[in-house]
Structure formats: C-alpha cells, structure tokens
Amino acid sequence: TRSTLKAIEQATELNAFITLTPETAMAEAAAADAARARGEAGPLTGVPIAHKDIFCTEGTRTSCASRMLDGFVPPYDAFVVSQLRAAGAVSVGKTNMDEFAMGSSNETSWYGPVRNPWDIGTVPGGSSGGSAAAVAARLVPGATGTDTGGSIRQPAALTGISGLKPTYGRVSRYGMIAFASSLDQAGPMATTAEDLAILLQAMAGFDRRDSTCVDRPVPDYRAALGDGGLRGLRVGLPREYFEADGVDSEVTRAVEAAVDALREAGAEIRGISLPNTSLAVPVYYVIAPAEASSNLSRFDGVRYGHRCDDPADLEDLYKRSRGEGFGEEVKRRIMVGTYALSAGYYDAYYLKAQQVRRMIRDDFARAFDEVDVIAGPTAPSTAFALGAKSDDPVQMYLSDIFTIAVNLAGLPALSVPAGFGGGRPVGLQLIGNHFDEARLLGAAHGYQ
Ligand code: GLN
Numbered sequence: 001t002r003s004t005l006k007a008i009e010q011a012t013e014l015n016a017f018i019t020l021t022p023e024t025a026m027a028e029a030a031a032a033d034a035a036r037a038r039g040e041a042g043p044l045t046g047v048p049i050a051h052k053d054i055f056c057t058e059g060t061r062t063s064c065a066s067r068m069l070d071g072f073v074p075p076y077d078a079f080v081v082s083q084l085r086a087a088g089a090v091s092v093g094k095t096n097m098d099e100f101a102m103g104s105s106n107e108t109s110w111y112g113p114v115r116n117p118w119d120i121g122t123v124p125g126g127s128s129g130g131s132a133a134a135v136a137a138r139l140v141p142g143a144t145g146t147d148t149g150g151s152i153r154q155p156a157a158l159t160g161i162s163g164l165k166p167t168y169g170r171v172s173r174y175g176m177i178a179f180a181s182s183l184d185q186a187g188p189m190a191t192t193a194e195d196l197a198i199l200l201q202a203m204a205g206f207d208r209r210d211s212t213c214v215d216r217p218v219p220d221y222r223a224a225l226g227d228g229g230l231r232g233l234r235v236g237l238p239r240e241y242f243e244a245d246g247v248d249s250e251v252t253r254a255v256e257a258a259v260d261a262l263r264e265a266g267a268e269i270r271g272i273s274l275p276n277t278s279l280a281v282p283v284y285y286v287i288a289p290a291e292a293s294s295n296l297s298r299f300d301g302v303r304y305g306h307r308c309d310d311p312a313d314l315e316d317l318y319k320r321s322r323g324e325g326f327g328e329e330v331k332r333r334i335m336v337g338t339y340a341l342s343a344g345y346y347d348a349y350y351l352k353a354q355q356v357r358r359m360i361r362d363d364f365a366r367a368f369d370e371v372d373v374i375a376g377p378t379a380p381s382t383a384f385a386l387g388a389k390s391d392d393p394v395q396m397y398l399s400d401i402f403t404i405a406v407n408l409a410g411l412p413a414l415s416v417p418a419g420f421g422g423g424r425p426v427g428l429q430l431i432g433n434h435f436d437e438a439r440l441l442g443a444a445h446g447y448q
Pocket of ligand 1: 017101102103104126127146147149150152153177288397400
C-alpha cells in the first residue's frame, strides 16, 4: 500500500486521481495484515485498488468530477465500495473521470483531463479514464468503473487493459451517482480477465437497496475460467461491426488478427447480423440525456452540492447554483433530455427511442440463438490527441458506436487488449448473453 501511494504521487502528470486517501488506506492495509495473520486471507486481501469518483465513499469526498460536488462528503459507502472492502481490498483513492460520467475522453472533468500513459499527448478514453490510466500505468492492479454507454470498455481499449461491463442488475447501483439509471452498471477494470473475475466476484451480488438488482446466485467466476476455453465456442462476427464507416483500418486489422487467434484456438467463427446497429447511438442520445435530466434535478443548491453566493430568491438560487456547478457537456445533456421529455415531444422522441431500444435488444436475442459470444472492435479508433474531439460532440459520441447497443440491451461485455495499431493499444470486445459473465471471462482468459 505504501509503495502504491508513492507510485501514484510520482505519476501526477497522468492526473488519474482526484482524491488520495492514504490514512484510510493504511488502516485498511493493517486490517488486511491482521486478517492474513488470522489465516483469513482471500485473493483480494491487502490488494490496493482505486474507485471511480462516482462511487460514494463515507467520509471521503465524492465529486463525480463536477464542481457541483467538489465539496460533497457522503455519509455512506456505495455497495461496490463496501463489498470490495469486505473482501479485503485496500482503497487508495478516487479516480478522475468525465463529469457525471458524460464523455468518452475524460476531458469534461472539472479537475482537468487524464492523460494516457502510453502517450501523454493522447486521451485515455472515458468516462472511466482515471481508473483506466491508473491500471495501465500499473499504479494499481485493479479499479472500479461504470459503464452507461461504453465507459469501462472504451477506456480499457484505449489504454490496453481489460474491462468488464456486467449484465444490468448483476451489480448493485446503490451509492453510485446516477447518470442514466436504466443503463448504468458498475464493473471492474484490471490487466487480465482473471483479475476481472476476482474483482467481479466481490462486486456482484444481490442488494435490496437497488430495486433493479437481480437476486440470482453469483457463480464462481475464477473457477469457471478453466473450463471456459475456446474449443467449440461459437463466436459471432456482426457484419455491421466490420463494415462500419469511420473505423481506423489499423483497428480492423488488429481485431481481425484477434479473431484469427480465436479460430486457431478452436473457436467456431460465424458471420451474423445485428441490423439495427446504426440506430444505437441516436437512441442512446435520447434515452441517456432524458434520464440524466431527471436524475440531475436533485442538484438544486438546496440539499447538497454547490450553492451560489447571496441568492436573491429561490429561482436565482437554482439558476446560479446549477449554472455555476455544471460544466458544458452536462448542461447540453440536461437541455437535450428536458426537450425530449417535454409534453409535445415525448411520443416523437422518448417513446420512439424506447421502441427502437427493444428492436436492438431483439437483434441480440436472435444472435444468441446462433452463437455463444459476439466479437468485434471495442472502439472505432485508438487513443486520439487531447482536444481533437472536444469541440465536436457528435464526433465524441461516435467513439461509442460499438459499445452503446450493449447497454441498451442490458448485456454483459468486456474489452481485452488485442495488440496495437500505429503503436497504440487496440481493444477486442466480446459480448455475452444476459448473466453469461463466466463464459465471457473464460473466453477472454482463453484468448489471453
Ligand atoms: N460516452 C458516453 C456518454 O458520454 C458513455 C458514457 C458512459 O458510459 N458513462 O454518454
């Protein structure tokens, strides 16, 4: 723990952390030593980890990378935080992220951008960019992230690590600051699929405080790695993921090489189709902002969060507190979402988007009649230069063309390193059927 804290202090140019918690980390490390002395050590006992700053931590600032919550100290721990602590992991601090998890480059943070350790002139992806950079730079062996439209998988791809978005409902969202509640899911980020399995084991499980959490036994993910394997595994390649516009040729090349490796290891590769793929991004950018505009209404300057100076009246308090507390991208989402939900437009946008969401889910259900997992690129490009897309929201949104449909369908998916393109990491995405994390991790482990 001590050497981890020291390494983090020496890596300030990455800006991967918002808050370090050396005192609580040393106390947790001492508790881990005591557990080990009692012969009670598990695979995570004493292992330093970091939490994305979207997870509430009792007594430690939880900012969601927003000025709005710069001074917010939660009175309770998120489920994921208490689960990992109970498993013996030592939390060393809170990682940087896009503000309220809105972004794909970690440039919308109130605390400044995170830099990709492979090339500090490039972004680490987002929104879990701090967790990705911290793991990629080997500052911590594992970290938590959240994925609403790709925020675990895309930064994992851009920084050459592994990241898993579990099935919606597999991990409790209790204490995780809400962005788009029907899409948000917490998951692990680490260097290998085996480490993802160990972390997921601790994070998964039923929690009555999240009404969408599913009460279903948690398999032994690590034990399942062995018999996962690749022989006979039916892997589907969606035509739409390999013929999409705007995909770097070096990404396609690296992913095709990864598919060849799966084939050589005994997987059966089949062509499939997910016909509504191109509708995922437009549908997401109605549903996610709609839910965000509702969730973010709680930040009103009254109960918690930023409050403006000397408000003239209640309306002035709301306007200025929110105007000062939220950044540009967050305001854009609130405006889009409020518009989509407004009386005259609800049917045309929100309701229509929900109908298309069902079609996207049905595409996957049909595909999983034929294949066990679906493979393709995680992101259309490798890490891009800082600032390259920050003035063009649509270009930024297209970073998630291959990840967003998975959230709309509530499926589990992971990204594992698949070599390099132009010297920068490329991610292979594997998508599984609902609650099929064990098979997904087994396939990724077999590949690695
Ligand atoms: N990049 C997407 C967005 O900005 C997804 C973010 C996420 O998964 N939290 O909404």
